[in-house]
Amino acid sequence: MTTFRSDFLRTLSERGFVHQISDPEGLDTLFATETVTAYIGFDPTAPSLHAGGLIQIMMLHWLQATGHRPVSLMGGGTGMVGDPSFKEEARKLMTVETIEENIASIKQVFSSYLSYGDAPTGAMMINNAEWLRDLNYLEFLRDVGRHFSVNRMLSFDSVKTRLEREQSLSFLEFNYMILQAYDFVELSKRYGVRLQMGGSDQWGNIVNGIDLGHRMGTQQLYALTSPLLTTASGAKMGKSLSGAVWLNADMLSPYEFWQYWRNTEDADVERFLKLYTTLPMDEIARLADEAKGAAINEVKKILATEVTAMLHGRAAAEAAAETARKTFEEGGLSADLPTVEIPAAELEAGIGVLSVFAEKTGLVASNGEARRQIKSGGLKVNDATVTDDKAAVSARDLTPEGVVKLSFGKKKHVLLKPV
RNA sequence: GGGGGAGUGUCCCGAGCGGCAAAGGGGGCGGACUGUAAAUCCGCUGGCUACGCCUUCGUAGGUUCGAGUCCUACCUCCCCCA
Numbered sequence: 001m002t003t004f005r006s007d008f009l010r011t012l013s014e015r016g017f018v019h020q021i022s023d024p025e026g027l028d029t030l031f032a033t034e035t036v037t038a039y040i041g042f043d044p045t046a047p048s049l050h051a052g053g054l055i056q057i058m059m060l061h062w063l064q065a066t067g068h069r070p071v072s073l074m075g076g077g078t079g080m081v082g083d084p085s086f087k088e089e090a091r092k093l094m095t096v097e098t099i100e101e102n103i104a105s106i107k108q109v110f111s112s113y114l115s116y117g118d119a120p121t122g123a124m125m126i127n128n129a130e131w132l133r134d135l136n137y138l139e140f141l142r143d144v145g146r147h148f149s150v151n152r153m154l155s156f157d158s159v160k161t162r163l164e165r166e167q168s169l170s171f172l173e174f175n176y177m178i179l180q181a182y183d184f185v186e187l188s189k190r191y192g193v194r195l196q197m198g199g200s201d202q203w204g205n206i207v208n209g210i211d212l213g214h215r216m217g218t219q220q221l222y223a224l225t226s227p228l229l230t231t232a233s234g235a236k237m238g239k240s241l242s243g244a245v246w247l248n249a250d251m252l253s254p255y256e257f258w259q260y261w262r263n264t265e266d267a268d269v270e271r272f273l274k275l276y277t278t279l280p281m282d283e284i285a286r287l288a289d290e291a292k293g294a295a296i297n298e299v300k301k302i303l304a305t306e307v308t309a310m311l312h313g314r315a316a317a318e319a320a321a322e323t324a325r326k327t328f329e330e331g332g333l334s335a336d337l338p339t340v341e342i343p344a345a346e347l348e349a350g351i352g353v354l355s356v357f358a359e360k361t362g363l364v365a366s367n368g369e370a371r372r373q374i375k376s377g378g379l380k381v382n383d384a385t386v387t388d389d390k391a392a393v394s395a396r397d398l399t400p401e402g403v404v405k406l407s408f409g410k411k412k413h414v415l416l417k418p419v
Numbered sequence: 420g421g422g423g424g425a426g427u428g429u430c431c432c433g434a435g436c437g438g439c440a441a442a443g444g445g446g447g448c449g450g451a452c453u454g455u456a457a458a459u460c461c462g463c464u465g466g467c468u469a470c471g472c473c474u475u476c477g478u479a480g481g482u483u484c485g486a487g488u489c490c491u492a493c494c495u496c497c498c499c500c501a
Contacts, residue, residue: 378449
């Protein structure tokens with residue numbers, strides 16, 4: 001791998017963020033000589049980004065940390081088109097309201113990683129609805145569409161594989177790449193953006209933008225992609241025991257977020273420290289060095305706490321670490337575990353275990369699932385395995401702390417609290 | 420416009436002579452082993468007021484004691500010919 005002169009590229013490169021760069025020397029020179037504005041696009045398909053997108057946010061973070069200007073582009077306009085899924089079933093397009101709500105909700109997270117403002121390196125959040133929604137179709141075709149060769153678009157892997165797999169590709173989706181290319185050009189014209197970053201799957205789209213820029217007379221533009229991240233065993237990033245690893249605290253508590261990182265596979269620890277924390281490289285090297293055998297668990301805790309601290313703040317991260325310590329290392333309970341409140345009278349009367357685990361707390365999906373889990377010994381009340389699906393949980397099960405601890409498997413715990 | 424295929428358990432792929440809650444994978448979940456890891460092994464993987472009941476095989480009808488399986492129409496997709 002080349003050694004870069006610029007702080008930004010050197011940092012990204014040594015931390016493992018770089019997959020491809022369109023013109024490494026040129027871009028390096030650019031970063032070494034001026035303050036560069038670069039962007040990454042995010043689709044507002046959900047009210048929160050999840051761990052899979054964290055790597056992109058970290059790239060913006062480093063961009064700013066090394067003296068440049070990050071732009072997060074929200075796809076308020078492209079969201080209208082929707083990135084059609086592979087399945088048929090013309091998924092309902094999102095309404096404008098949903099898109100706007102999602103964007104508002106996603107915004108909160110960025111301020112944990114970037115500082116916004118008018119300073120030369122102040123981060124910006126831009127919505128491509130700004131120029132896409134009022135686009136005039138005919139004008140657009142004449143100004144932008146004429147620069148695209150269908151022959152060439154058909155030759156892109158993203159399109160080709162789709163056609164070869166005999167899966168339909170709607171015109172809508174076909175246009176998505178044009179809009180994204182156009183975004184790059186608009187950002188370049190309006191805000192002086194020079195670089196677009198993204199996951200490696202975005203390479204073709206980004207390069208399209210560069211080409212369009214050439215034809216439409218922008219400055220030289222650049223592309224930088226990050227590797228597609230999977231865990232060492234091949235799973236996609238961003239799935240936890242209970243679903244997606246959302247970044248918004250109201251969708252996934254800091255404790256659960258911490259747990260996700262705590263459970264990192266051994267083989268991923270060093271890589272994740274580089275990608276998802278801002279610990280200095282020599283510090284990471286030291287940690288990786290002492291992380292042999294079971295000692296690696298200590299390093300995983302550091303990883304979890306550092307990642308959580310960046311997102312939710314140091315205090316929340318340490319609270320999560322403490323909760324985990326009490327729960328797992330002392331086998332006790334901590335008031336900070338996820339808690340479900342229940343009317344005291346109801347508990348007094350006694351509630352069936354099935355109902356408690358399924359309806360009341362949602363730890364398992366249904367009564368049937370609860371029954372199956374009991375059969376295989378997966379449910380516990382106050383750390384005692386449930387063996388009878390007709391058993392009931394009542395006020396007698398309250399611990400001295402005044403709660404009932406319910407566990408599903410070894411890692412999922414909920415406290416039942418009478419009110 | 421003509422001809423030929425396909426749509427299965429809403430995570431995915433994928434079998435299915437008219438008796439099917441539907442084979443088999445993958446994934447996921449639980450258990451054992453460990454270190455809250457990986458690998459490995461075992462079990463589970465429609466719902467319920469549960470020895471019974473209800474809802475599932477593109478949609479809507481029909482034939483049958485009985486249909487994922489047969490017939491009709493429709494929808495969507497793919498391939499070949501024009």
